[in-house]
Amino acid sequence: MSEEKKIEKIEKHFFHIMEILGLDMNDDSLRKTPKRVAKMFIREIFSGLDPKNTPNFSIFENKYKYNQMLIEKNITVYSTCEHHFLPIIGKAHVGYISNGKVAGLSKINRIVNFYAKRPQVQERLTIQIVQSLKKMLETKDVACIIEAKHLCVNSRGIRDTDSSTITTELIGAFKKDSEIRKEFLHHIGIS
Known part of the structure; x- marks a missing residue:
């Protein structure tokens, strides 16, 4: 799965998690949080899962x-x-x-x-x-x-x-x- 597809899927799921927690997803402070979290997961804190990131x-x-x-x-x-x-x-x-x-x-x-x-x-x-x-x-x-x-x-x-x-x-x-x-x-x- 491409990096962009992973981000898209995580964003959707994290949006639902935040909704389940009762957060107001129309709040301008929270609205972009699912996308930020998804990008952080893929490009930062879980980047070691992608073999292309193996250090030379x-x-x-x-x-x-x-x-x-x-x-x-x-x-x-x-x-x-x-x-x-x-x-x-x-x-x-x-x-x-x-x-x-x-x-x-x-x-x-x-x-x-x-x-x-x-x-x-x-x-x-x-x-x-x-x-x-x-x-x-x-x-x-x-x-x-x-x-x-x-x-x-x-x-x-x-x-x-x-x-x-x-x-x-x-x-x-x-x-x-x-x-x-x-x-x-x-x-x-x-x-």
Whole structure:
């Protein structure tokens, strides 16, 4: 289905949801909300569902023979809980050890963003980031830790605004070598 057709269909359905909620759809403040929501869903917060938005990766030969871990920390995560369609907001910390290839630094952020831009659970998001980097960089040594607040916990149900969720996916040396794991945790501020 085309992007425009998806927007059109979501707009119609969201209009009905707003009507069911008892909102005055003739109010000039609300009249264009269904279209705004539909465009936001398709072009922004769920853009990771469209394979054409997969980031192009700039992969380079590791000419410098850098053989230590590379870490991109505090990557902003905006996602959506697939259980309640409420925001997940946090930070991802991603590291890898080169096996002959390195990525352009912004590409790590783009991978996090791509997988976050879909209805998600944090556990799956963490695994998807690691598996994507493992494949693209052809290395078995990748780590990702995400700490995030789930608005489904913070604003409804238990309404606990202080809690956050931490998920980890450590593979290769990050999982097997306690010194490498310790160094990664130290660098991202968890030790």
